[in-house]
Amino acid sequence: MDKYNPAKIESKWQKKWEKEGLYKTPSKSSKNKFYILDMFPYPSAEGLHVGHFKGYTATDVIARYLRMKGYNVLHPMGWDAFGLPAENYAIRTGVHPAISTKRNITRIREQMVKAGFSYDWSKELNTTDPAYYRWTQWIFLKMYESGLAYEAKAPINFCPSCKTGLANEEVVNGRCERCGTRVYKKEIRQWILKITAYAERLLRDLEGLDWPAAIVEMQKNWIGRSVGAEIEFIIHNSKFRIRVFTTRPDTLFGATFMVLAPEHPLIWQLKDKIANWNAVEKYVVAAKQKNDLERQESKIKSGIKLEGVYAINPVNNSKIPIYVADYVLASYGTGAIMAVPAHDERDFEFAKKFKLPIVQVIKTPNKPQGVASFPPRRWNAIDTSGLTTAYEGEGVLVNSGQFSGLLSEIAKRQIIKFLENKKLGKKAISYRLRDWIFSRQRYWGEPIPILHCAKCGLVPLREKDLPLKLPDVKKYQPTGTGESPLAAISDWVNTTCWKCGGPAKRETNTMPQWAGSCWYYIAYVVRSNSKFTLQQAQGDAEQSRSIKMQNAKLLDYWLPVDWYVGGAEHAVLHLLYARFWHKFLYDLGVVTTREPFTKLRNVGLVLGPNGKRMSKSRGNVVTPDEIIEKYGADTLRLYECFMGPFDQIIAWDPASVEGVWRFLGRVWNLAIKARETKVTKATKETKDLGIAINKLTKKVEEDILAMKFNTAVAAMMEFLNFAKKSNRVNSNIMKQFVLLIVPFAPHVTEELWVKLGGKYSVHSQSWPKTIKDLTESLEKTIVVQVNGRLRDKINILGQVKDVELKDKVLKLEKVKKHLNGKKVKSVIIVPGRLVNIVTSQ
Numbered sequence: 001m002d003k004y005n006p007a008k009i010e011s012k013w014q015k016k017w018e019k020e021g022l023y024k025t026p027s028k029s030s031k032n033k034f035y036i037l038d039m040f041p042y043p044s045a046e047g048l049h050v051g052h053f054k055g056y057t058a059t060d061v062i063a064r065y066l067r068m069k070g071y072n073v074l075h076p077m078g079w080d081a082f083g084l085p086a087e088n089y090a091i092r093t094g095v096h097p098a099i100s101t102k103r104n105i106t107r108i109r110e111q112m113v114k115a116g117f118s119y120d121w122s123k124e125l126n127t128t129d130p131a132y133y134r135w136t137q138w139i140f141l142k143m144y145e146s147g148l149a150y151e152a153k154a155p156i157n158f159c160p161s162c163k164t165g166l167a168n169e170e171v172v173n174g175r176c177e178r179c180g181t182r183v184y185k186k187e188i189r190q191w192i193l194k195i196t197a198y199a200e201r202l203l204r205d206l207e208g209l210d211w212p213a214a215i216v217e218m219q220k221n222w223i224g225r226s227v228g229a230e231i232e233f234i235i236h237n238s239k240f241r242i243r244v245f246t247t248r249p250d251t252l253f254g255a256t257f258m259v260l261a262p263e264h265p266l267i268w269q270l271k272d273k274i275a276n277w278n279a280v281e282k283y284v285v286a287a288k289q290k291n292d293l294e295r296q297e298s299k300i301k302s303g304i305k306l307e308g309v310y311a312i313n314p315v316n317n318s319k320i321p322i323y324v325a326d327y328v329l330a331s332y333g334t335g336a337i338m339a340v341p342a343h344d345e346r347d348f349e350f351a352k353k354f355k356l357p358i359v360q361v362i363k364t365p366n367k368p369q370g371v372a373s374f375p376p377r378r379w380n381a382i383d384t385s386g387l388t389t390a391y392e393g394e395g396v397l398v399n400s401g402q403f404s405g406l407l408s409e410i411a412k413r414q415i416i417k418f419l420e421n422k423k424l425g426k427k428a429i430s431y432r433l434r435d436w437i438f439s440r441q442r443y444w445g446e447p448i449p450i451l452h453c454a455k456c457g458l459v460p461l462r463e464k465d466l467p468l469k470l471p472d473v474k475k476y477q478p479t480g481t482g483e484s485p486l487a488a489i490s491d492w493v494n495t496t497c498w499k500c501g502g503p504a505k506r507e508t509n510t511m512p513q514w515a516g517s518c519w520y521y522i523a524y525v526v527r528s529n530s531k532f533t534l535q536q537a538q539g540d541a542e543q544s545r546s547i548k549m550q551n552a553k554l555l556d557y558w559l560p561v562d563w564y565v566g567g568a569e570h571a572v573l574h575l576l577y578a579r580f581w582h583k584f585l586y587d588l589g590v591v592t593t594r595e596p597f598t599k600l601r602n603v604g605l606v607l608g609p610n611g612k613r614m615s616k617s618r619g620n621v622v623t624p625d626e627i628i629e630k631y632g633a634d635t636l637r638l639y640e641c642f643m644g645p646f647d648q649i650i651a652w653d654p655a656s657v658e659g660v661w662r663f664l665g666r667v668w669n670l671a672i673k674a675r676e677t678k679v680t681k682a683t684k685e686t687k688d689l690g691i692a693i694n695k696l697t698k699k700v701e702e703d704i705l706a707m708k709f710n711t712a713v714a715a716m717m718e719f720l721n722f723a724k725k726s727n728r729v730n731s732n733i734m735k736q737f738v739l740l741i742v743p744f745a746p747h748v749t750e751e752l753w754v755k756l757g758g759k760y761s762v763h764s765q766s767w768p769k770t771i772k773d774l775t776e777s778l779e780k781t782i783v784v785q786v787n788g789r790l791r792d793k794i795n796i797l798g799q800v801k802d803v804e805l806k807d808k809v810l811k812l813e814k815v816k817k818h819l820n821g822k823k824v825k826s827v828i829i830v831p832g833r834l835v836n837i838v839t840s841q
């Protein structure tokens with residue numbers, strides 16, 4: 001008997017699909033569009049494992065389903081190929097990153113093709129391709145023009161092992177995200193992107209997104225918007241003031257001292273007034289060695305008093321001491337605080353250690369909180385004196401002069417008004433988000449298209465000078481001096497300034513690994529052949545306008561990405577950076593949507609068969625190759641779907657793979673049998689089958705859209721068991737069953753579809769409608785008469801249109817014979833039963 005043999009069918013169909021461009025997305029179409037996107041992978045030397053394929057299978061199922069539903073689906077793939085691993089490999093082996101990257105890409109692309117993913121490979125892109133990074137550089141230049149890219153010497157997180165600076169987002173628990181080494185602060189010249197200029201929009205626009213709540217929450221916290229006040233404290237007997245940011249202006253009467261971050265410039269400005277300068281300087285230098293996390297986490301607060309200087313509390317004119325302590329961060333707010341030990345835990349600890357006064361100014365009100373009235377009512381406080389820890393809640397003000405008795409909510413507003421009148425304060429909003437450190441002292445990244453000219457200063461390259469290509473180097477070793485290996489290539493570094501013609505040097509820092517992924521989803525849309533175009537300003541004006549128009553239309557049609565799928569680890573890195581660039585491109589008028597990704601779903605981790613995270617060193621990596629080799633791609637895909645809820649962490653289970661494989665074999669056998677099965681009479685059994693396939697159609701559809709692939713597959717298995725028990729599965733029912741499996745197992749279904757008499761390709765078929773009239777699913781014998789006399793019989797599957805039936809009947813040999821050249825006057829059709837041809841006599 002004809003047996004299921006994936007090896008015999010899978011590559012055959014893959015080749016045919018590829019040759020015919022079956023999955024090419026027409027860029028122009030009257031259909032509704034759907035853009036479904038995977039986070040593109042880094043082409044690592046190890047290739048991809050079955051964990052990566054879980055997400056790719058999911059999007060492929062959805063893409064295939066939506067094509068069947070009549071959408072024009074964009075489902076592209078590319079390579080996020082700049083980054084440290086290729087460079088580190090080059091350092092070890094001397095193989096140029098471009099070469100190793102290319103090799104890895106070839107291998108991974110092959111893995112994907114073998115899995116039958118329906119990517120439109122004509123749109124494939126690679127972030128290290130100069131034709132691509134030309135536009136990454138272009139966007140950078142536009143940011144520079146807009147004042148959003150700036151150069152600064154700043155203390156940044158530096159990884160001593162990778163010998164490069166890192167963005168805040170790349171530091172996880174005080175360690176380098178990539179290699180786990182403890183980072184420290186190092187002052188180096190940097191390129192920085194002003195992501196903070198978009199803080200408010202990045203926060204606000206999270207509202208409308210269909211994203212996992214956890215990711216939205218992480219972005220919110222990362223942006224960290226706090227509403228409060230900026231308050232100025234005059235330094236007694238000096239022209240200087242200390243500006244602080246506080247979320248609790250209502251506690252101002254309890255501010256009994258002030259603290260400056262060790263990096264605060266005021267410390268140096270006050271040098272002459274500070275009696276204990278030597279000790280202060282020593283403290284300041286030592287504090288800089290710690291990273292932010294160490295500073296914030298340490299339980300025992302260190303610090304030093306600035307002897308001889310005092311600040312004046314603007315509400316009560318009391319003189320309060322000033323300290324330098326490293327629990328205050330230079331990079332948040334204003335880098336200085338008013339310390340309110342009674343109501344802030346960190347200040348409380350500090351005050352206890354340095355024996356500073358703790359004045360309670362907030363207490364629990366004796367009436368429920370939150371009822372505002374005008375004029376404000378005064379409340380009594382419940383007595384809670386004798387604090388053993390800080391009371392951090394809001395409440396009613398005590399010991400606060402004319403503000404005593406007010407609730408925090410109202411007192412905040414009134415104290416701000418009071419300060420405004422004295423020109424010593426105002427309402428303020430502070431963000432935790434910091435500007436994005438955008439330069440890396442490494443080789444394998446996009447060169448930053450800027451010149452340093454002795455005469456003109458910073459000179460951006462002109463658009464026509466792009467792309468600025470990465471030159472070849474011999475040594476990839478990072479220098480560790482804060483300069484990238486590019487600095488050693490003098491004939492690349494030394495150039496002439498296009499503005500003045502004088503000597504200039506190229507910027508030798510490169511862009512971080514995240515740059516290329518900030519706009520790749522746009523690049524898929526504007527790609528034609530090997531070119532990309534965002535806005536073409538050069539050349540013939542007429543032509544440039546038309547390209548612009550064409551692009552605008554494409555971008556308008558395709559964006560935003562409707563559905564984006566990838567790992568959750570990018571919550572505040574890629575997903576925040578890409579939103580930032582998108583908003584910038586929106587402001588430039590390149591894109592017309594505010595957000596890049598409407599719907600986002602995270603794929604759950606796949607663990608090795610032993611329940612541990614897959615890794616080479618643990619030896620528990622399962623590759624798609626070995627599964628495809630043994631069972632075929634359809635089994636791999638179906639198992640990726642079947643293994644469990646999409647977003648959950650699940651261990652690979654070889655026994656279950658086996659089960660899925662057997663299921664496909666049974667589907668095959670049932671289809672072969674169905675070809676031979678004629679069902680002519682409606683019975684209870686056929687009726688039940690009809691009901692079951694209808695139910696299944698609905699279930700699979702709903703489950704695909706809800707990413708409950710596992711329950712969809714389980715329902716298919718159930719249906720199969722039910723169908724197998726009956727001898728009534730004909731090719732019509734079977735074809736519908738096959739159609740439901742198409743998105744999951746595209747190869748075997750193509751083969752069975754053709755075997756069942758379907759028209760190639762099954763991937764051009766529509767998703768089946770649920771069968772309305774159950775008799776539709778039956779094979780019917782139709783009596784053919786000529787002038788009322790029985791001449792022939794034909795078998796018809798499902799519903800056939802009258803014209804087609806008429807056509808078919810008139811072509812029958814026996815009918816032709818009895819017509820005998822006479823003219824057909826009319827054709828009478830009794831649906832599902834009879835056709836009578838009436839001739840003129």
Ligand code: ANZ
Binds near residue numbers: 226248251338392
């Ligand atoms: C006085 C005060 C009284 C504060 C009180 C809190 C409670 P969020 O909510 O995270 O924005 N702060 C401000 N700048 C700081 C810095 N550079 N390093 C460390 N701490 C800093 O936090 C705002 C609060 O964090 C501010 O409000 C300030 O302490 C502190 F009962 O000011 B508060």
Ligand code: ZN
Binds near residue numbers: 455
């Ligand atoms: Zn110049």
